[in-house]
Amino acid sequence: MSYAQRETPILAELCELLVEDIYGELAARVFSVLARHGRQTLSALNKASYLNSRQIKHGLVVLIQQHLIFHSASIEPHAASYEIDWQQAYGLVRYGRTLKSVEERFGDKAANVMSNLITLGHTRIQDLREAYFPPHTEESASGEEGANGALGDAKANGSLFVNGDTGMNGHANGTAPPKLNGVKRARPSDEEEVDGEYEDRVEDKTIKSVAELDSIIYHLMLQGWIVKVEWTQYLGPGDLHDITRQEAIESVNEGKLPHGTKEKEAVAYGILRRKREIRDEWLNVPQPTTRKRTSADSDLSRSNKRQRLAGPNNWAPRDDEVIVLDENLTIRANPEKMTVALRTDILVRLVRQLVGHVPATVYETMLRQIEANTPRCYDEWADPPPADTAAMANESVDARFLVTSREVAKNIDPSIDLLEGLDPHGIVLMTYSTSHVDKKGNIVPPIDPFNLSVDARARLIDKHITAIANHPFRFATWHSRAGFSQWRIDFPEIALSLIQHEIETTIAAGNERDKKYGVKLIRALKKKGKLDERQMGNVMMMPAAEIRSVVNGLTVRGFVQTQEIPKVERREAKHSFHLIWYDRQRAREKLLQDTYKGMVRALQRLKYEKETVAGLLAKAERTDVAGNEERWLSKGELEALKKWRGVQEKVLLQVSRMDEVVAVLRDFCGPLVSV
């Protein structure tokens, strides 16, 4: 079972809060019955709740539409069972982030499509088209009130999460209804933006035709952000296992139940292979049909070209054609892809903090390039690693996960000053410049950082990559000489470092002593395993008494464990070894649950804060007031509204940062084997 699929009471509480906030009370009631009682049939659900069956069905529909629950209707049509998809349910907290990530990577229009898809849950292409371009109201197709805004009434209206930004961009959308084609987002770097330009951009965000919509969806499918819906996606982990097991037994063991280790192993491998096949099939993008371009279609040739590069079998429409997707294709957002993007963002932030700005931007360019080829952070259904490590070392690295310095030089934002953070002497050498470094360390005459050859840029970039490769986290690993030099990113190893880093950061936040020595102690234990007091002293080079107090502090906080091993028959403290150790998996688990709890408290607080301004919010959301707040609200009310929005932004930002902690602890690698 996936690491994220394990349910704990506090996770259940968190998910209930999220569901209630986004999908309302009814869905939340059904959800919470399932959370409390586990897998249930419809009739059992009926018995376990005070809801009538109509209400339950209604709630289930919403939950199924959003893939928040699994059901077995396809294999047990008469008594289907329902159970919660915890991963997806927790994923609700990432909706705002998903939109931001898509916007950063593919632009505003793509974010707009994504936002609608998320609001609607899984959707048929035809329904999505009609939502954008309602057949009857053709004339309002591009207005904010019209088709492009038609989804504004969706269930998610006014929710804290679906409504885009969780304040990450420094701009809260607050409770204003989502304007589908015109969500205003302050971009982090728009200091030079003038109003006139902004208007243009709004115009630009409007999706003008079905062809354009299809093209955007198709592109997002090629990139793995949107996947098609398959019946196997509804199966809970248990059902999927049973089915694949049956299939594996048929195919590798001639239908007989496996006996003996060898057969059992073969079947186990068969199950994993089958699960991977099923899952990989979800990502296959059905080849769309094409039609001749008409004059009404905007220029989409550029995207055609790109799709030629990324598409299956290098297929792409010809330049005079546009894509037409199968109208009965049902699609949904792919949460696994979101996690991949989230990993990129977290790694980049960390490199920015630990190594520097320019290396971080270089790293971002590398990671984004790999992202397109990365369907998920780690494969929970991977075959177990081969027993002999020599075979593993020989395993060739998939070329899609390699990045060369030259590629980065071509793709990186050209406005980055690549010289920054380097030794001036090195800069002169690497750029083959005729300048020299004077006694004060200045480059004379100065080198224009934005007018360098690709070769020079590749050399500079390689220097920056070397810096991140040499960091103890080994953010990159040298692979070969191709393309100046080729780098690999060893995600599983980095994931471990990230977990360790998160634990250390948390320890450091304790008190002065923990900050100074707690982290040191944890690192010592991680490096050396179990230690007794004397060994501890030798590694940390500190007096025993002082170490003891650090150990005590961390034991209370649950990060280290101690064990007394008697040396003599009588069990006496004086005659025992006191072993101290640190179990990374245990600490990881503890911190994960605590973080869930922190998120629950923050959301509970937000709910309370919202209650305190409920009257005001109701007034501000009235159709006549919304948009004209200045006119209808008093000064005090405006103040209070502003304050509430500030509170909401602050809390949601914090929740989304806690989500990053959860991602690091839970989503980047499977359970660790304890020492």
Place this chain on the structure above:
Amino acid sequence: MATDSQRAAAPAGEALDSVLQQNKIDVLYDQCAKAPQGTLFFQRDLSNMAVAENLNELIVLVQELVDMQLMKPMTFDGEPCWKLRTRQDAEKLRKLTSEERLLYHHIDQAQAEGIWTKALRLRTNMTPQAVNKCLKSLENKDLVQSVMSVKFPARKMYLLKHLRPSEDIAGGPWQSEGDFDMALIDTVSRIVEQLIQKETCVTVQPGYNNYDRSEAIAQKKAQRRAAQDIEDAPAVKPYHPPRHNKPRLVLSHDPKLPTAASLLEQIISLGIIRDKVIRESDMEQLLDMMVLEGRLEKIGATYRLALRPSDVEEGMNGFVDAPCGTCPVFDLCGDSGEISARTCVYFAEWLGTESEVV
């Protein structure tokens, strides 16, 4: 060996004899004292000094010296031999009680390794009180010293005063009196940082490459914006490096990263550590400890400074930045009740709002 009967066998001229003998004893002692301190004397060495007339006499003389505590009988490779003591030490030893002498003997045997009080008790069969009393008096006479064992921190080890405790009980050069010498460790680790910095880093001034870039940037931006469309959104959002107005430390272009050995050499040549021998392994111990402290990074067998960008605030994580992350009543806090998010004082302070009063 000499016995009382032999001594009794020297019949006449007793007074004269004893004076002569005393002289010979002194001569023998002085002869031995010419050799370097700690020399072992075997029987043949003593004969060769030609002080005694014959073997018997030599045996008598040596026994006298031993009785007077001026010589310490030992064996080496199964052969008897003797070592000289100073006259002062001998003087002190002569004044000891028999119990004290017994303890002294055992302590002496343990040499630099020292001996644990409990072991002394077992070997001598004395009561703990007696042992403690004797040890105290030996310490007062400056004959023995006690140190706390590093290996077994609860054990008090005894060894002769003039000996330096072995590393097993006193620890390496970073320890003194059984504990880590924090002042020394602090000083040396700072010097190590300075040495590494001098060798591998350069300081870059803010205006080191005084190129006027505003125009170029504007131009690039305009180009990019023109090229932007939905499918071709920039791979990376535009980013402006913060302007540095302080000198920055950066890694030099082709740094020769130091090893434990090379750093040790420099520390020794600086002459900051006196009367202590530091070996490469001691240096490694210190450097690895600095790695744990996050001050150094280890790459293979070399070390470099852990340079952190100075312009980024060391962010905590989302959990510990929020009130709950460091909350003293985290475990008591519930969904409702007296301690809950609704009534929370920490959230109220953090958000600048009022909490529910219970």
